[in-house]
Amino acid sequence: MSFTEFLIEVAGNYVATIGFGILLNIPRRALNYAGWIGVMGYFVYKFIVIWGGGYVVGNMMGAVLIGVASLQAARIKKMPMILFNIPALVPLVPGGQAYQMIKYFALGENSTAFVFLIQVVMISGAIAFGFLLSELVNRVQQRVWRHRR
């Protein structure tokens, strides 16, 4: 991945996350944070895939980061967490694989379609599991915070 590609992907993810946020009508104050969380989540996924971690682990760690970062943003901004993690999740959605699956099912090539179906299910499951882990991290962190006070 060259530096230009990197910049294009940062800009693309940032703009896309903010765009999705506007479609969901999230408050203006939250847009910038949501955009950067989207960028970070995608790059965690991207770098894990580049370093050979596999797309399942990549999506999972991306979702973990989105969950943890969203809670921090929610604390800083004093706003609900879902304003940040819903738009930020969009770059991780397996849109490409889901489309290929639909396409091959429509064309009648079921064996190819099943390969993509499995990928879609694995990625969705990985993202859901990533959220679960982030919730775990968040709850542990809240306990520690409360304990310290």
Added chain:
Amino acid sequence: MSSQKKRDQLILHTALTAGRIMIENGSEVERVEDTMERIAHNAGAKTSQLFVMITGILMAINGEVGAQIEPVKRRTFDLEKISVVNDLSRQFAVHKITLQEFSNRLDHLDKSTKYFPFWLQLLSAAMVSGPLEVVFRHNLPDFWITCVVGALGWLVFYLLNKFIQIRFLSEFAAAATIGVLAIWSVHLGLGNSVDDIIIGSVMPLVPGVPITNSVRDILAGNLVSGPARGVEALVSAAAIGFGIAMVLQFL
């Protein structure tokens, strides 16, 4: 005694309205329960019992009045309202506003919808489609046509959703429009790859709110609301898929 009764009535009304607004606009159930409990507690109710589902809320507080039900009939995605209810609840907790003011502002919030201007929504639909096409498929030449197709697809979704108000049908029609436009634009030589254009253009329609809330609801132990939202997400995804598949059949 009567003033206590009035106060209890107001507490119930405020908490139920706050809960209904939050569910209607796409909040997860745990947050709704938390907010309603806080409102009741801050208003001086010693205990409160809640039963929150995504189709209705049941709430009782100790006092003169009985439990009350608030049905949730429509469901849209407007995260700004959730944020506003959250802010109001925080202000009420530190006694910046009274319970009566809180209640009035909730009633007012319920009626007013403050969306971003339409052109900005259309532009952001384009800005979801094009950049994500580049990020997913690394196909820079098709960037502009994907923006246009994505914006038009979202326009179809928006207009249909306004007039027929069946989300799944609007999604289906929008996906079919995107498919036709993508094939047509490649046919006219405006784009290179039908696949890439469709993948990018469909992204604004992704049911992000139900997916996220479904996972969070299930994790929080709401085994009724979580799967219900999951079904919502699944039907949305299927509607989009059928729209695309139908067009591809005629390729």
